Amino acid sequence: FELVCERSWIQPMLISLYFIGKMTGALVGGVFSDKFGRKPTFLIFNALQFIVTIAMSFVSDVTTYALALFISGGTSLVNFMAANVLGLELVAPQYRSLVYFFIDAGYSIGYMILPLFAYFLRDWRWFLRATGLIGILYVPYYWLIDESPQWLTSVGNNKKARRIREKMAKFNGDQNLSNVKNVDKPDGDPDQGRLVVFLYITKFQTVKRNFTYFYRIMVCMSYYVIALNANNMGGNRFLNMFYGGLTELAASIIFFMSVDVLGRRNSYSVVMSMAAVSIAVTPFLVLSIMTTMFSKLALSVAFAVIYTYSGELFPTTIRHSILAVLSSMGRVGSMVSPFVIHAGVSGDTITPSLITATLIALSAAAVMLLPETRNKTLPQTAQQATAMK
Secondary structure (H helix, E strand, O other), X not given: OOOOHHHOXXXXXXXXHHHHHHHHHHHHHHHHHHHHOXXXXXXXXXXXXXXXXXXXXXXXXHHHHHHHHHHHHHHHHHHHHHHHHHHHHHOOHHHHHHHHHXXXXXXXXXXXXXXXXXXXXOOHHHHHHHHHHHHHHHOOHHHHXXXXXXXXXXXXXXXXXXXXXXXXXXXXXXXXXXXXXXXXXXXXXXXXXXXXXXXXXXXXXXXXXXXXXXXXXXXXXXXXXXXXXXXXXXOOHHHHHXXXXXXXXXXXXXXXXXXXXXXXXXXXXXXXXXXXXXXXXXXXXXXXXXXXXHHHHHHHHHHHHHHHHXXXXXXXXXXXXXXXXXXXXXXXXXXXXXXXXXXXXXXXXXXXXXXXXXXXXXXXXXXXXXXXXXXXXXXXXXXXXXXXX
């Protein structure tokens, strides 16, 4: 599309448009998931993502490409969040971090494979077609995965929830189904929980909780500044992206090893403090690639903690909707990131680094106001979530 010289400003604008799509899609997908279920949300938005990816390869003008990029962003985050919420709700508290580890490790491996596609498919149109066709692998998921029994219970469909729990128990070799057949109903009215989301999030304790979620903006902005800036680093851009994926995989392992020992809250605070120091010193070092990759490692761990921790703080009836709102906060940081990169390319790297490091350090302190959720049962209702300490 000849986005060079006087048209070069369109490049960061397109990336920001993609993140605006993520923000918009997250809000729509969150409501859809809490209304119609985790499974249909995951399957439908997965299908849309890969269809739009293939369609993008046939566009001939930048306006249509921008629209397709917006839609692609709108679908890509929803399926990831639906998978995360579904995983959290399917397993016992002690296994939630393990579930997210596998989700995040899968993302990391995909991240590492992507530059291989890019290396052999230098034509961006064929690159999009090849990656879009990967969606075929998700077709069997229609039969392989079940709906969240916890969500079914929260909307009053106890019969189907019981049937899925019995299926899970039999698959795991548990012959004692007495506990499964007596599925407890959540305390409180689930319909009320869905209808009074606004009242729930404006309670004093929850306002304080959501205010501290500005750390989502910080981690998203900082993470994408590094991830999207891979091409501006020295060395081979394909290897840089591969190393970025390898860093993500290492972060997944560190996340899994730390959250069940230190807890969600402490893990986030520690890694974000380390990221703040690393980002602050990077402009003053000659070998800045090492500190940049370390910063990405710390931020990747923080990202993993966010997705697990956030889902554990809110009730089942509105869990995905609230996560969508919080994710949209993070998208603000994502949309700013291309312009932070552009400022660095233009000359001044010290000021953006120091400002970002300061805000990250503040988020590391603010998260300590939130309750710890390690090994605690997921709240089913707003009352249970508000009572968390």
